[in-house]
Amino acid sequence: MGIDKTLVTPRIPRPMDRDDFRCISKEGFGDGWNHYAHCMAWFEDHLYVGTSRAILAMIKVNDPPPALNHWPINSPEDVYDIDRRAHIWRYNPRDESWLRVFVSPMVEGRTGQIVARDIGYRGVAVYQGPQDTKPCLYVCTWSSSKGQPPTVMRSEDGLTFESLPRPSWGEFVNTFRTLVPFKGWLFTTPTGSTAGYGKAQECVGSAPTIYVCKDPMSGDWHEASELGFGDPHNLTTFEMHVYNGYLYAGTINAEDGYQIWKTDASGDPPYTWTKVVTHGAYRGKLNEIAVSMCELNGLLYVGSGIVNGGYHRLAKVGPAAGEIIRIYPDDSWDLVIGNPRLTPDGLKFPIGHMGPGFDNFFNGYIWRMFVHEGTMYVGTFKWTVLMPFIPLEKWPDSAQMLVEIRGVDELVSQNAGFDLWSTIDGIDWKPVTLTGFENQYNWGVRTMASTPYGLFIGTANPFGPEVAEKTDAGWEYQHNPRGGTEVWLGNPRET
Amino acid sequence: MSDPLILLGPPRSFTSVISAMLGQHPQMYGLPEVHLFVADTVGELFFFYKITGPRRTHGLLRTISEVYMKTQNKKTIDLAKAWLIKNKDTSTAEVFQKIVSKVDPKIVVEKSVTTVWKPANLQRVNRIFPNARYIHLTRHPRGQCESMIEALKTETGLTREMLDHSTNPPTTDPQILWYNIHSNIVNFLENVPQERYMRVKGEDVIQDPDTYLREMSGWMGLRTDDEAIEEMKHPERSPYSKLGPPNAPFGNDPKFIKEPALRPARAKVLSLEGPLSWRDDIPGFTDEVKEMARLFGYE
Numbered sequence: 069m070g071i072d073k074t075l076v077t078p079r080i081p082r083p084m085d086r087d088d089f090r091c092i093s094k095e096g097f098g099d100g101w102n103h104y105a106h107c108m109a110w111f112e113d114h115l116y117v118g119t120s121r122a123i124l125a126m127i128k129v130n131d132p133p134p135a136l137n138h139w140p141i142n143s144p145e146d147v148y149d150i151d152r153r154a155h156i157w158r159y160n161p162r163d164e165s166w167l168r169v170f171v172s173p174m175v176e177g178r179t180g181q182i183v184a185r186d187i188g189y190r191g192v193a194v195y196q197g198p199q200d201t202k203p204c205l206y207v208c209t210w211s212s213s214k215g216q217p218p219t220v221m222r223s224e225d226g227l228t229f230e231s232l233p234r235p236s237w238g239e240f241v242n243t244f245r246t247l248v249p250f251k252g253w254l255f256t257t258p259t260g261s262t263a264g265y266g267k268a269q270e271c272v273g274s275a276p277t278i279y280v281c282k283d284p285m286s287g288d289w290h291e292a293s294e295l296g297f298g299d300p301h302n303l304t305t306f307e308m309h310v311y312n313g314y315l316y317a318g319t320i321n322a323e324d325g326y327q328i329w330k331t332d333a334s335g336d337p338p339y340t341w342t343k344v345v346t347h348g349a350y351r352g353k354l355n356e357i358a359v360s361m362c363e364l365n366g367l368l369y370v371g372s373g374i375v376n377g378g379y380h381r382l383a384k385v386g387p388a389a390g391e392i393i394r395i396y397p398d399d400s401w402d403l404v405i406g407n408p409r410l411t412p413d414g415l416k417f418p419i420g421h422m423g424p425g426f427d428n429f430f431n432g433y434i435w436r437m438f439v440h441e442g443t444m445y446v447g448t449f450k451w452t453v454l455m456p457f458i459p460l461e462k463w464p465d466s467a468q469m470l471v472e473i474r475g476v477d478e479l480v481s482q483n484a485g486f487d488l489w490s491t492i493d494g495i496d497w498k499p500v501t502l503t504g505f506e507n508q509y510n511w512g513v514r515t516m517a518s519t520p521y522g523l524f525i526g527t528a529n530p531f532g533p534e535v536a537e538k539t540d541a542g543w544e545y546q547h548n549p550r551g552g553t554e555v556w557l558g559n560p561r562e563t
Numbered sequence: 564m565s566d567p568l569i570l571l572g573p574p575r576s577f578t579s580v581i582s583a584m585l586g587q588h589p590q591m592y593g594l595p596e597v598h599l600f601v602a603d604t605v606g607e608l609f610f611f612y613k614i615t616g617p618r619r620t621h622g623l624l625r626t627i628s629e630v631y632m633k634t635q636n637k638k639t640i641d642l643a644k645a646w647l648i649k650n651k652d653t654s655t656a657e658v659f660q661k662i663v664s665k666v667d668p669k670i671v672v673e674k675s676v677t678t679v680w681k682p683a684n685l686q687r688v689n690r691i692f693p694n695a696r697y698i699h700l701t702r703h704p705r706g707q708c709e710s711m712i713e714a715l716k717t718e719t720g721l722t723r724e725m726l727d728h729s730t731n732p733p734t735t736d737p738q739i740l741w742y743n744i745h746s747n748i749v750n751f752l753e754n755v756p757q758e759r760y761m762r763v764k765g766e767d768v769i770q771d772p773d774t775y776l777r778e779m780s781g782w783m784g785l786r787t788d789d790e791a792i793e794e795m796k797h798p799e800r801s802p803y804s805k806l807g808p809p810n811a812p813f814g815n816d817p818k819f820i821k822e823p824a825l826r827p828a829r830a831k832v833l834s835l836e837g838p839l840s841w842r843d844d845i846p847g848f849t850d851e852v853k854e855m856a857r858l859f860g861y862e
Contacts, residue, residue, distance in 0.1 A: 350729040409729035409733075410736065410849055415738075415742055415849040415852065417742065
């Protein structure tokens, strides 16, 4: 099946603005518990979207939970009372139709309880292993605390998915998010762990190791790096990206700030790695995670964040907004968006002329960055929508001052919902939307895919099916028609 | 109607006194800090005032009062404020152009420190006034930074732009502000035709006002006779050089308003080398600061 050229109008690429985007799916594909469109891939002329389920319900039962006055969505005390089976959806842009191609099976978990095997699909890659006759879809699964450790799924046709042997990570690992093909190998790394019900660690894997495999069907995974690159403060390798002939990997480090390492993957694993950036680009632990990476015009951009969306409750890091740096082929770097500072690598001030979070305190992650037709689009995670539920006296002076100036209602109505920015050079930035496409519940841009049919964006929106609304009688849960993940498609309109 | 003359420089770089001196030229009109280049509309400007503090409104209110009502008192300031509120959808470009046309044929001199905060603000000047002229005022980083540290003892709200975030907690270091603002200016002026800008050391103007005021006036194509230069040496005669009415007393650097008269002084000999009086955890100025300072002719 070829590309429908009537739908792919030749045009001069230009950065898109708000009016170039339209919503093609809402309310979690009709199920408000589909909270995140967690991964996307373009495969054999279709868009594939993996969902993650009941995120806010899961956070509610985790320890320590966020200190909220009232829980924002209606969710049961036992998260297992919810249907947590994750979905994979397929979109056909030619007839604009969606098809649910996969639903997680129910399996016997580690406690004997029958549970959803996969509560989310957090990463996906198109890869051809030695036993594959063509490129196939490989999907990262996310399992619940009572489930079995996660594994890799494979599909040849996008309709049937098989489970492959999992990497040799420990039983505490419950999720991974990166699958990066490089030099004929597939790399991954655990990015979440659990020590039992309510004891999951978001983003933090139990073993900070990178795994590599030439043939995922064989399950012959090897360790590609030493634990934490030899630094016990590196809790996890969180994000990876191929750039300039190397595989770059970014860590979570709650003590000193993230590190960026690279390898050319020569020889047999484990490989030799070289440190490129340290101490969170000298911002320290406020740049706790290297969350996102993207190459634009021969430079590697790295977005940062703090675990839990801007405030790492367990490690007490933050709150603070994310930054962006860019790395040059010679491994020097510049600050793009962030706070100025003196560093051993020179005086850095933001060449994009904005402070952390694009000058917005609430942008806790620079979550996703993607290039489409020569323009880089950067989406954030922004937690302003939680402001009505937050006991403000516990927050820093800067946040309290902002609330005093603008008021909670104005903040939410004018500021809630993710930011999406565009740039063609990393210096000049233009906002596409600063309000989650006018949906305060779209608190993040979680995934993007550049395709011949346009730029697809999948949102993180955990505010379905029922959200707390303030009424004269107090908080009441009501159906939320804008809750649940949305998918948007951007195409430059005719001008 | 001539496009204005815009002074560009970091705070504590003699911008207030030199702007007021230029504004006293018989063919020029010096404004206080009106901050019109930080926003596209008056409504957005109000939001900027809300965030950065009400004192930033004073310059524009005093200007409207003085230019339109030929006086500044509590009542005229209230009228100016009411006019702005009523015209919140008006573009800042239109407001500025009204002021320019009102004082025509005099050339407006403007020096709001906020103009150089962000490249977008400088680009806004260029869009509104494509034929504007610019004077880039410099000051030795040691002198400017020590003056900033002194200012911090009495003024609040200045620290954010000069924090070094590599330490925890962040360390106040004005060289960051000095470098950031001069970088913005240098990068902006790279795309401005050379005949429309000049770079002047503030210390030179203070030390030898006759020579440099005459040079700047000549570059502007204005009178350079002794009478004009003598008038320029009295910045205290500007209607904005003293405290304004109680509802808009400032509009300029408080230190300048306190002592607006020109006090010619021999510039201290300062060095780019050696320790910094405001922090001892680094050996001195960064290489970037020293390199840029040398570009401006400092040792």
